[in-house]
């Protein structure tokens with residue numbers, strides 16, 4: 001029970017890795033604010049947290065809109081009586097070779113994957129400062145934040161950017177007792193990978209499931225990653241055991257990318 005009684009907000013918390021993180025932080029003892037664009041899925045996700053016996057609140061927001069991110073944090077503080085941990089998890093994939101990428105695609109993923117994290121860091125840090133307290137900010141990067149992957153060039157660029165923001169924010173905010181770190185998953189079997197696999201199939205003629213299987217086949221530990229695998233690292237980054245860590249983008253990928 002490392003974060004017993006703390007309040008944690010998770011963006012993209014309606015499903016996938018974000019929901020896995022929410023369940024784990026709730027099991028660790030935190031009250032949970034789930035933020036996502038998908039209102040209906042948020043309700044179902046909140047039910048899972050309630051079943052764990054922890055306070056939970058939901059807020060529909062688009063993380064690419066700065067005002068909505070600030071409003072989400074205000075809501076969490078008001079409903080749950082505090083604010084201690086910000087998990088900037090929401091993100092989208094985008095599969096297209098460099099030769100074919102369009103300005104519209106780039107604009108969309110930059111707004112969500114980079115600006116969404118930026119506004120999350122900014123709003124959370126301002127809230128911690130206003131409350132005169134320490135805090136933890138934890139951002140979703142990726143193995144693609146350490147290596148550029150073919151067909152995922154722009155996605156990779158956004159995740160490199162998340163590492164840059166994590167490092168700069170860590171340096172700027174350390175003196176205020178705010179730690180900023182990132183988690184870098186490998187291949188997690190969520191809806192995002194269903195979408196990536198389907199898009200590879202369209203672009204390359206690969207059979208459905210083939211690209212996913214190929215990537216999973218390259219994992220040293222021999223299986224796909226689960227949201228729980230990611231959540232175990234985020235639990236550590238959210239709790240007091242990581243108080244002496246800041247500015248890191250930690251790989252948790254079963255052995256795919258080695259740094």
Ligand code: NAD
Pocket residue numbers: 011012013014015016017018035036037038061062063064089090091092093112116140141142143184185186187188189190191192193
């Ligand atoms: P997912 O698609 O299953 O879930 C993402 C969630 O984020 C969804 O509920 C979606 O509604 C929400 N979301 C998307 N855009 C949003 C926006 N603008 N505002 C608010 N909510 C928004 O994806 P996932 O696999 O759970 O991925 C979560 C994070 O982990 C992402 O940042 C992703 O890039 C990263 N990641 C995933 C993998 C993987 O293999 N799945 C690997 C490395 C990193």
